[in-house]
Each structure stands twice: as structure tokens, then as C-alpha cells.
Amino acid sequence: MEATKILPVLKKKLAFLSGGKDRRSGLILTIPLCTEQTSMEELSATLDYLLGIPSEKCKARGFTVIVDGRKSQWNIVKTVVLMLQNVIPAEVSLVCVVKPDEFWDKKVTHFCFWKEKDRLGFEVILVSANKLTRYIEPCQLTDEFGGSLVYDHLDWLNKRLVFEKFTKESTSLLDELTGINENEKGSQAEKDRYFVSLSPGHELLSELQQRRFNGSEGGGGGTAWSPMDDELLAQPQVMKLLDSLREQYTKYQEVCRQRSKRSQLEEIQTKVMQVVNWLEGPGTEQLRTQWGIGDSIRASQALQQKHEEIESQHSEWFAVYVELNQQIAALLSAGDEEDLMELKGLQQQLSDVCYRQASQLEFRQNVLQSAHEFHMTAQDVRFNTIR
DSSP: OOGGGGHHHHHTTSSEEEEEEOTTSOEEEEEEOOSSOOOHHHHHHHHHHHHTSSOHHHHHTOEEEEEEOTTSOHHHHHHHHHHHHHHSTTTEEEEEEEOOSSOOOHHHHHHHHHHHHHHHOSEEEEEOGGGGGGTSOGGGSBGGGTOOBOOOHHHHHHHHHHHHHHHHHHHHHHHHHHHHHHHTOOOHHHHHHHHHHHHHHHHHHHHHHHHHHHHHHTOSSSOOOOTTHHHHTTHHHHHHHHHHHHHHHHHHHHHHHHHHHHHHHHHHHHHHHHHHHHIIIIIHHHHHHOOOOOSSHHHHHHHHHHHHHHHHHHHHHHHHHHHHHHHHHHHHHHOOHHHHHHHHHHHHHHHHHHHHHHHHHHHHHHHHHHHHHHHHHHHHHHHHHHO
């Protein structure tokens, strides 16, 4: 049951767990009856919610129930006491009914509880507020019973709401992160949700730990810490959820890192193949069709100009090669061992094709340069012969 579903009822403080303990270390459950008619349905819902908070280990120690009947009528007190056997059977060890100064008919009340003792399964005692310390230590009683234990119901309720909201959202996020980690998928949205969910958990844990520190030192002006706060204010659950979130998020970050690395490898592989395919395809075809040397100076110059155009196109792809080579070198220096072979293979393939094509361009350039020089020499010879 979530607090938000019965929030108006919980605000009425029909019952509460103050954090106090009896001498057997069992929790103290207080039911402060008032002059107004108490709704048994609302009280039952409140008890159901409160009893869902402590751990099973804590419940096994049993409860001491304080029914404060000083402002109520006997028939209502009797109804509440009898009701306890249905709400928390076998978990109640002792019920202390705090009687008013103007006591009900002692004979009637004594006879009633004596009559129901075997059926109830727990002991019921009638006691005045100032005698309650015979059964419970003063430091475990709240101020309305003359004790020193500080309990702020609204503060406790607000923290329960924060805790339940944090639990619900973080559990949902944990399920999503687990699924993401298993399927190796994710997005920035999950990262944002992680930080949004983590923040209130840290704030709640920090406040609980600070209250515990201040309370244990006996100072500070805030709400004091009681020994059962760990169970009632859910500090262990918050810590466990935070640890689980960190663990799953660490795995999620590794999934994102691996995905980013694969994406980089795929992108580099695509670009490498683009360079290789162009150089071995259109680039090679350009050189293959340009095989002549021309029959004159003008013809050789025209071929040289065409070759420069081819070189210019190749230069654009060689620039891509230089950039890719730098990226691959960076990945090789920081890459995992499993990626080294693939990266080195890509780097070698790219280098082989680029160097081969560059060699062919240089060879063609040298041939055209030699042809131009030949035509220049031939022209000089013809000119000198005519003279």
C-alpha cells in the first residue's frame, strides 16, 4: 500500500510508529484515540499501512500497543482492542490501555478483558499515563506519555512520501537499466533519468544520516534520531537502492562506451571503404585512360593539366585518408585488445591502397614531365637543324 493512496487518513494520525521500543526490543505502536468518533475503517487502513513498513525480523519481536483512551469512551477502546486481533494477530505482545483520570467502571472493564483474554491471545493492562514507565522506558515514550522520545508525525509522513516516490521511480529505472544492459541499447534519456532519480535519494539519505548523527550526539535543533529510524525511515532501503542504481548505471555506462566504440568503428570502416572504393574504382579508371604522352609540347602540356585535375581529385581523398589514419591511431592507443586486429587491418588496407595510388600518380607525373622535356628538346633540335 502506498501512502499517497490514503494520505488524508494518514494525516489524521490515528496511529503511528514513533520509533520507540519496549524492553524486548519490540516496536511500540501508538493509537491516540480522541473525543471524536474514530472510524474503524480508517484506523484499520492506517494500521495495515504502518505494519507494512517494519521488516519481518522486526515484526517477529512483537509489538507493544499503547491505546490512549484518555479522551475517548470505553466502548470505543474496547472495540479497538478487540480489533487488534484481526489486524495484527500473533504479533501483539502487550496492549497498554492508558486510562483517563476519571476512570471507567473498573469492574466492567476488568471483567471484559479477563473474559476475552484467551481469545485475544495477548495481555491487556489498564494503566495511567504516569505509570506507563513501569512497562516502557521513558526514553522510548513520546512526550504525551511523559517520555523524552521526539516524534514529528508530519516530518515522518513527508519522508515516507519522498521514500516511496524515490523507491517507485528508482525501481522502475533499475528495471529499465537492467533491460538496457541486457539488450545493449540506451539513450541520453536514460542517463538524464538516472541523475533525476538519484538526486532525491541522496538528499533523503543525507538527511537521515545527519539526523542520526545529531541525535546520537544529543545536540542540534532538528528532530532527534531514535533507534528504530533505520527501519521506520528506510535508511537501509535507500542505501541499497542507491548502490543498485550506481551498479546498474556503471554497467550502463560500459554499454554506452561499447556502443560508442562500435559506432566509431563502423563509421571508420564505412569511410575507409569509401576511400578504397573510389581509389580502386574511379581513381584507377582515370589513370588507366590517361596513358598517352602527346606528340607535341602543347599536347603534353594539355595532358599535364589533365593530370593535375586528376591529382586534385585524389588530394581530397588523400586528405580523408590522413584524417582517418589519425582517428585509427588514436583508437589503437586507447582501444581494447579485441579491437586492435580489426583496426590494424583497416589501417593497413587503407595505407596500401593510398600508397599504391599515390605511386601511380607520381609515376604518371614523372612520365608526363619527361615527355614534356623530350618535346622541348625535339623542338630545339628541329629549330637548330632548319637554321
